[in-house]
Structures are given as C-alpha cells and as structure tokens.
Amino acid sequence: MARRKNISQQTRKVLSKLLESPNDWWHGYDLSKATGLKSGTLYPILVRLHDQGFLISDWQEPTKPGRPPRHIYRLSPSGVALAETQRLEQRGTQTSPQERPA
Amino acid sequence: MAKLDRWLTNTVVRHMLGHADKTNREWALAMAAEVDEIAADAEALLFALGCWRAVLFSQREWVIWASTGLGAMLIGWAGAKTYFALLIAGIAPMADSSIVPPWVVVWAGTAGTAYCVAGLAIVFSRWWVAMAALFAALVVNGAGYGTSVLTDTELTLWLMAIAGEDYFIWTCAVLALGGLAWLRHGPARRMTV
Numbered sequence: 170m171a172r173r174k175n176i177s178q179q180t181r182k183v184l185s186k187l188l189e190s191p192n193d194w195w196h197g198y199d200l201s202k203a204t205g206l207k208s209g210t211l212y213p214i215l216v217r218l219h220d221q222g223f224l225i226s227d228w229q230e231p232t233k234p235g236r237p238p239r240h241i242y243r244l245s246p247s248g249v250a251l252a253e254t255q256r257l258e259q260r261g262t263q264t265s266p267q268e269r270p271a
Numbered sequence: 272m273a274k275l276d277r278w279l280t281n282t283v284v285r286h287m288l289g290h291a292d293k294t295n296r297e298w299a300l301a302m303a304a305e306v307d308e309i310a311a312d313a314e315a316l317l318f319a320l321g322c323w324r325a326v327l328f329s330q331r332e333w334v335i336w337a338s339t340g341l342g343a344m345l346i347g348w349a350g351a352k353t354y355f356a357l358l359i360a361g362i363a364p365m366a367d368s369s370i371v372p373p374w375v376v377v378w379a380g381t382a383g384t385a386y387c388v389a390g391l392a393i394v395f396s397r398w399w400v401a402m403a404a405l406f407a408a409l410v411v412n413g414a415g416y417g418t419s420v421l422t423d424t425e426l427t428l429w430l431m432a433i434a435g436e437d438y439f440i441w442t443c444a445v446l447a448l449g450g451l452a453w454l455r456h457g458p459a460r461r462m463t464v
Contacts, residue, residue, distance in 0.1 A: 198305040198318070208302065208321030216298055216329060226301075239308070240301030 176255060179206055180214050184252035185259075187224075187244045191252075194227070194241035215242060223248035276312035280319045287323040299326045338393050341447045345390030348440050352383030378415035382408050382437065389444065398448065405444055412437045 176184075182204045187195065195203075201211050218224040225245045228238045244252060284303050291299035302322035309315040389404035 196305060196308070197301065198308055201318070208305075208318045209324040210321070212298065212302060212322060212325040213329060216295070216325075237300070237304040237307055239304045240298075 177214075179204075179210055180218070181255050181259065182206065183211065183214050183218070184223075184244070184248070184255055187242070188249065188252040188256065191244050191249050194229070194243050196229075196239055196241060200242070218248065223251050273312045276316050280306065280312065280316045283316070283319040283323050287319070287326050291326050295326055295329050298329070302326065337447065337450070338396060341444060342390040342392075342394035345386050345393065345440070345444060347390075349383045349385075349387035349390060352379055352386060355379045355383070374418060375415070378411060378418070382411045382415065385411060386440075393448065401448060405441060405448070408437070409441055412441070 183200065183206070186200065186204050197208070197211065197215065200206075200215075201208055204211065206214075215224060215226075219226055219242075223245055224242050225248075226240055226242050229241045231238055284306055288299050288303060299322075302319075302325070306315055306319045306322065309318055385404050385408035389401045389408065392398070392401035392404060
C-alpha cells in the first residue's frame, strides 16, 4: 500500500491559492501576501513542490529596466490533481466531523 | 530608519546569495528579486530574513540546529565554569575563598573562556577555532586536575569531580563536532517541510 503524503496546512494553503487560477503565473511575494505565509515558510514549500514536480517555475523578464528577472510559479498537471485531491479531502473533513476520531 | 532597514536588507540579501550553493542558487536569486520588488523597507527586511533562513536551512538544516545546540551547551558550561571561578575568587555571592589557592581561579576562568570560545566558534561554523579552543580546554583541565592531585588540597575531590564533568563535556563536544563536520561535508541534504 502506498504511503499517504503528509501535507502540512501551510502547503494546503499554497495549493489552494494556486488552484483558484491554475493557469495564472504567481510571483513569490504575491503568493506570500495572498496566503499570509512568511517567506521563510513559503519558499521551502515552493522548493519542495517544485522538486516533486507539482509546480512549474519560469523566469519572467523584468518590466522595468535595471530590475532583476523574477521567478514565477504555477501548478503542473500533477499539481492540479494534488490540489484538487487536497481540496476534496479538506471538504470531506469539514462536512463530516462525526467521522473524526475522538 | 529607512536607510538602516535598506542597509540591513541589502546585507541579508548579499549574505544569502553568498551562501547559496549550486543546489539552491537559482532559488536564492529568485528570492533576491522578490525582495527587490518590495517598496516598504521594514517589510523587505522581514521578507529577506525569511528568504535567508530558507536558503541556509535548505542546505544544512541539521547542521545548523545541531551546531546551535552544541554551541549553546558549551557556552552554558562556560558560564557555569566562569561562575565557579568568580565564586572561588570571592567575587560571586556565597563565595568562600578562604581555602582556595589562586591557581584554581585561573584554571576555572581559563577553561571557562576556552569553552565559551569553542561554543561561539561552533555557532558561527568556525570549526578549526572550535577544535583549537576545545583542545585548549582539555589542556587546561588536565593541568588543573594534575595540580589538584599533586598539591593534595581539600579541593582535590570536588576538583576531580568537576574535571570529570569537563571531560564528559569535552568528549561529547568532540564527538558532536565530528558529526557536524561529517554532515557539513557529507552528502548534500535537502530539507523536507
């Protein structure tokens, strides 16, 4: 039997936010503001999701001269599937509290 | 204040980029670019500090935790030793210096200082300094132990006990330092959140 992935609440937050608009690219700072996660928590999550293939990243050319290029992120197809599974699991937990262990 | 924030932010980003290795260089650059986008200086500083932590911990999370713990232990032991030196020198509260020869004060103070230096060196990953300081503590403790036996003072028994504690601490520190060096130079470790 495959081991169930243990996903933290913070990772779920990131996945849920990215799932709201799966085709859009996000910057790290915007994600941090949208999820309320500090950079020290957010970036290790992004690195891990990226390493596991759930996230696609790319470099965005600067819009203003003299600025460095920025990293942008969005869910990969497997990331979308993971985020949807997580969302369904979350809903299931929220709607059936009587099934929780005492 | 804004200038100070900006200077601190730039320092943190420089340190982060300087410590990034090939495993997380790209991520460090991505984080630095995000810091660059934030207009509010205090917010940029907090964001940069988080990024700095993420980069450092992604490389050697266990080394950082272990070295901080070991360093704190040695600094704590140095504090106890220094208090002991003050106590027998008659400076600290409850001191009774009537039976204590001066060399004991020098011994405890020197060993305490050596442990403190070793602890700080470990916290800041200065491994050779840590080894040298621990070796100095070993020599000083050996000298103290030997002198206490030779002079056969009333202190001999409890000096032996303290020296024994010192050797225990010293052995733990050396073993932990070896482990840290292995972690630092061993296979790259990636963080899992």
